[in-house]
Amino acid sequence: MAARNGNCFTAASGSKLRVISLPNEAAMSKFTLFLIHGIGVHRDAGWADETINLLEQAWNESVEMGIEKNAFRDHIEVVPITYDAVFEDYLDDFADLGKAVFHDAIDLDDDERQRLSDTLQAHEVTDRHFVWSYLVDVILYKMSLVREQINALVAKQIYTCISAGSTADNFGIIAHSLGTRVINDTLQRIRTEQADRSNFYQQGYKLKFLMQISDVTDLFGLPFNKDKFPPKNVFPRDAYDYFRTVTNCFDPIARIIPTRLNHWPSGREAERYMGREIYKDILLDHVHETNVHGLTHYMLHPEITDEIFDLCGFGRFLTERESRRLAFPTVGPKVNSGLRGALHTLMADAAVLADNSWQTYVNLVLKFADFSIEHNEPGHFDHHDRPGSQGEVIA
Amino acid sequence: MKQTLCLAILLISSLLTSNSIACESLLFSELAPLSRNQATAQLNEILLSDQLKATNADQTLEQQLQSIRCYLQVQANQDPRLGNSGTELQGLADALINADTAEARREAISAINQAVNRDAGTGFLLMPLPGADSLELDLFSELINFSCDEEPASSCSEAFSTAAHLWWIAGVYRGLADQFNQSDVVASQAFNQRLEKKWLSYKDDTILLWPQEVLLNSLVFRQNKRGFTEPPAYKLLSLRPSIGLSYLSDADHHLQPTLNVDLLGLYWWRYGGADGSEAQPGRGIAASMILDGSDHSYGFTYYHNPKWSVTLASGSKNDVVLSVSMQLTHWLLGQ
Numbered sequence: 001m002a003a004r005n006g007n008c009f010t011a012a013s014g015s016k017l018r019v020i021s022l023p024n025e026a027a028m029s030k031f032t033l034f035l036i037h038g039i040g041v042h043r044d045a046g047w048a049d050e051t052i053n054l055l056e057q058a059w060n061e062s063v064e065m066g067i068e069k070n071a072f073r074d075h076i077e078v079v080p081i082t083y084d085a086v087f088e089d090y091l092d093d094f095a096d097l098g099k100a101v102f103h104d105a106i107d108l109d110d111d112e113r114q115r116l117s118d119t120l121q122a123h124e125v126t127d128r129h130f131v132w133s134y135l136v137d138v139i140l141y142k143m144s145l146v147r148e149q150i151n152a153l154v155a156k157q158i159y160t161c162i163s164a165g166s167t168a169d170n171f172g173i174i175a176h177s178l179g180t181r182v183i184n185d186t187l188q189r190i191r192t193e194q195a196d197r198s199n200f201y202q203q204g205y206k207l208k209f210l211m212q213i214s215d216v217t218d219l220f221g222l223p224f225n226k227d228k229f230p231p232k233n234v235f236p237r238d239a240y241d242y243f244r245t246v247t248n249c250f251d252p253i254a255r256i257i258p259t260r261l262n263h264w265p266s267g268r269e270a271e272r273y274m275g276r277e278i279y280k281d282i283l284l285d286h287v288h289e290t291n292v293h294g295l296t297h298y299m300l301h302p303e304i305t306d307e308i309f310d311l312c313g314f315g316r317f318l319t320e321r322e323s324r325r326l327a328f329p330t331v332g333p334k335v336n337s338g339l340r341g342a343l344h345t346l347m348a349d350a351a352v353l354a355d356n357s358w359q360t361y362v363n364l365v366l367k368f369a370d371f372s373i374e375h376n377e378p379g380h381f382d383h384h385d386r387p388g389s390q391g392e393v394i395a
Numbered sequence: 396m397k398q399t400l401c402l403a404i405l406l407i408s409s410l411l412t413s414n415s416i417a418c419e420s421l422l423f424s425e426l427a428p429l430s431r432n433q434a435t436a437q438l439n440e441i442l443l444s445d446q447l448k449a450t451n452a453d454q455t456l457e458q459q460l461q462s463i464r465c466y467l468q469v470q471a472n473q474d475p476r477l478g479n480s481g482t483e484l485q486g487l488a489d490a491l492i493n494a495d496t497a498e499a500r501r502e503a504i505s506a507i508n509q510a511v512n513r514d515a516g517t518g519f520l521l522m523p524l525p526g527a528d529s530l531e532l533d534l535f536s537e538l539i540n541f542s543c544d545e546e547p548a549s550s551c552s553e554a555f556s557t558a559a560h561l562w563w564i565a566g567v568y569r570g571l572a573d574q575f576n577q578s579d580v581v582a583s584q585a586f587n588q589r590l591e592k593k594w595l596s597y598k599d600d601t602i603l604l605w606p607q608e609v610l611l612n613s614l615v616f617r618q619n620k621r622g623f624t625e626p627p628a629y630k631l632l633s634l635r636p637s638i639g640l641s642y643l644s645d646a647d648h649h650l651q652p653t654l655n656v657d658l659l660g661l662y663w664w665r666y667g668g669a670d671g672s673e674a675q676p677g678r679g680i681a682a683s684m685i686l687d688g689s690d691h692s693y694g695f696t697y698y699h700n701p702k703w704s705v706t707l708a709s710g711s712k713n714d715v716v717l718s719v720s721m722q723l724t725h726w727l728l729g730q
Contacts, residue, residue, distance in 0.1 A: 029444055066436050075443065093603045143613035148624050149594040155623070156587040163580045168570035170515075193622035195501050196582035203579050204504045204572025206512075229618060241512070275517030275533060313443065313515035316535075 030077045031170045031208075031312040034158060038177025038214070038295070039137040041084065048080035050296050058305035062324060065317045076312055081157050083150045083182060087137050090146065137178060142220065147185060154186045159198045167204035172311055173211070173240070176295040177253060180212040181220055184231035191233045207240035209311040213298050214254035215245045236278045242311055246304055248284045251293045282307065287343060288332025302328050431543060434555045438539075441559050442515040456574065460488050463564050470557060474538075476530060483523040484511070484568060491575055501579075504572045513565040520565050534558040585670070590623060593672040597626035600674040602662045602701035608633050628674075632660035632681050639706065641718035643687055651688075655706055655718055657681035657696055676700055683708065685716050692716040699723075 035048045059072035069075075140146045162171055175183040187210075195202035220227055236243045247254045271278045282303060289297045298304055302324045309318060331343050467481030487510060491503035510523035518534040532538065535558075542554035604612065611633050618624045635657035642649055660681020667675045679698030684691055685708050694708025694716065702722035710716060719727070 065439070067440055089598065090609065093598075094606055097603055097605055140609070143609055144616045144618055145609060145613045145626070148616075148618065148626070149598065152587070152590045152594050152623055156591050159583060159587050163584060166570045167572040167576070168566050189623050192620075195497070195576075196579045197586045197622060198583040199622075200583070201508075202501045202505060203576040203583070204508055204569075206508060206569075208514075229620075241514075274512060274514045274519035274521060274531060276514075310516050315516040316439070316518065 029169065030075060031172065032161060032165065033076055033078045033308075033312060034081055034161070034171065034173045035078055035295075036081045036154070036173065036175040036179035036183050037084065038179045039135070041088075042082055043084060043088070045080040045082060047082065047084075048078065051299055052078050052080075054296060054299040055305060055308070058299070058302060059309065062302060062306055062319060062321070063309060063314055063317045064319050065314070075314065079157075079161050081154055081179075083153050084137070086146060086150050086153060087140050090140055091136065141178060141181070150182060151186045151189050154182060155190055155198055158186070159190075159200060162200050162205050163203075167206070169205075170208050170313060171205070172209045172308075173207060174213065174308065175210070176213045176298070177216060177293065180215045181217050183210065183212075184217050184234050185229070187234045187239050188229070188231035191239055201239070208313075209242040209244065210234075210240045211244040211246065211308065211311070213246045213295060213304075214251050214293055215247065216253065237273055241273055242276055242278055242280075244280050244282065244307060244311070246282045246284065246298060248286065248292055248298065250285065250287055253293045276310075280307075286328065286330050286332065288329075288334060300332070431551065434552075435539075438534075438555055438558055442518065442562060456492075459567060460485060463567065466560060467564070470560075473553075474557070476532065477522070478524050478530070480522045480524055480530060483525060484564070487511075487523065487568070488571060491571060494575075497578075500575055504576065507568055507571060511565050511568040513562060513569065520561055522561070522565065532561070534562065589670045589672045590625065592670070593666065594626050596666070596672060596674040601664055601677055602630055602632070602679065602698070604630060605633075605635060608635065628665060629661055629663040632657045632662055632679065634658065635660070635681070637704075638721050639685070639704075639718035640721065640724040641685060641687060641706075641716055643690075643713045644715040645713045646687065646689075653688075653716075653718055654686040655696070655720075656684045656686070658684055660696065660698075662698055662701070679704075685710070685718055687713075687716075 035051060037047055041047075055076075055078070056072040059076075063070070063072075141150065158173075162169075173183055190199055191201060193199040217231070218227075233239070269279050284298070284301055284303065286297075286301055288300050291297060302321075306318055306321050306325070309315065331340050335343065464481040464485045467477055467484065471477040471479070471481065487503065487507050491500065491507065494500035494503050510521070510529060512521040513519070520530075520532045520534060522530040522532065524530050538558050539551070539554045543551035608631065611631050612627075615631060616624075616627060637655050637657075639653050639655040641651055641653040641655075643651055643653075658681070660679055660683075662677055662679030664677025665675045667673055677698075677700070679696075679701075681696040681698070682693070683696040683706050684693055685706060690710045690712040692708035692710030692713060694706055696704050696706040698704045702720060703726070704720040704723065706716070706718040708716040708718070
């Protein structure tokens, strides 16, 4: 029974504890986690499936809540944000314009046209080259017209989701690669916009955290170290409570400009807010896949997934966090055994060269180029013959 | 004098009564005896639950806020750290409820946002205190563990109850803006829809740009320094190739296909439609060059729409060159 204490009720005393229990109709609140992609092809929300699966897998291994509803999807709702359609649209326009000119210019009958088309396809001329599929995204995003359209598109997706909930709900953002700059620009516009024009901050909504994986925010100052519209209003604690940057020292893109702390306000690195560091820079050195830059490669590391779960409000339910972090192998099981020794040597070098990102990366390339050549010479074993080997993992 | 005294007694009595009712209704539905581990698990569940919505329906907003103030006043007697947080919270809520302008309302929402927060991951709460100070309270280590490890079981029991109440109170305040921001939310949703549509229309419903033109237009595009920028109602044309059917006044064959290049031009339009986001048919002009294989002529192009254009030019071999775009040719031949 409850006891009266002044004008209010508090729990009764006794040998057993008494605690206020949940009303029957109370549902589990879900943390909304926005995922923002980087360069490459991301035509629809399906781009995030693999990342979500990895998060779910990590949740199953690391979170123990001791309640009936213990599944990842009971507690975290992942919302993939997609803006690649804008790049694709522009590239399609360029292709259509070119096609229109040549369609008018080249007088071919249907058979010859088909033959030409087959030849082009056979030689993969029609496939988009890496430069066209990936780097062109960065070039297009540097163009203010494209950037504005993308910021408007991203803002709309985020706002639609945020405004469907309550201001008491929790939201966090994980951005990868180019997405780190996209989200900074978008939040800059949102924060400096009027309240009735999607400035959700002035409407009472808050973001819990922003995690920037393979952060390229400062890269956009290139080539003249001049950023015309820097996201200068996007900082903790005004834009979000916590800020995390995640870098793998073998990730060539994140290391073009070591963005660690570059755009953080000086003198605030040690600040804490509500029991956590506001700023945290996480540096990884694992190599498990060819694409060290990929979001899924980052998501393999328990240090990252644990940090995400912690920021989403489940830190107290993480089990053996430190031991899982320490047990995580630096070199993944898919890496050819012949390459492991060289990788470990390189990692030892990389630790010494941590402040010089390009040197680290060049070392990586040189080491593996040398190693690959050695093993392709006659007399050496062919690593492609080994079961489960992936000799091209790094090179 | 006697009448005034009676009135004062009546007023105090009614205030006490209303406080009593309000404070009682702050409690959740039931209390259950639990072990410490069970209590911790249940508190964890409360921290992860959607309690805010579940308890809102029972009380009016004013009743709920009054209950909170009352509860915090009583709690402050037991835990001085809470200080006048109840009064401060009430002040923040009053500023929001009584805001008579949109600006005042937004300021009040912002003040609550700064002053009140909660984090299920760390179990921390942020509550306002008089002045610029805030109370940052760790529910587990500062409230529960402290009480349960240092004090008798009764205090431990109360600590769990207090933690749950404080968590709920912070949640109510974090959700307070929901009841006052709807006009901004509706306007923002419309704004976002319109802005996205307008950008799409800019790109797709007007003349398509070549890569060099995207670069040129981006260089001259003036972005707002604050907030979003709407798309322009023009596109600069530059080094834009197309195939035309041309009449060459002094050539052996008067009618020939030619390569037409817009050197520099402008295409413009207006936005219309219900929400002003649809690009209407536009017009364009450009300084152009026509290459017919043996001569090049210079002149002006008029765009009637993105695909229909007419160029009038003059070269060293042909005094008059009249060229029409292929799409216009197809239409003319089809008539």
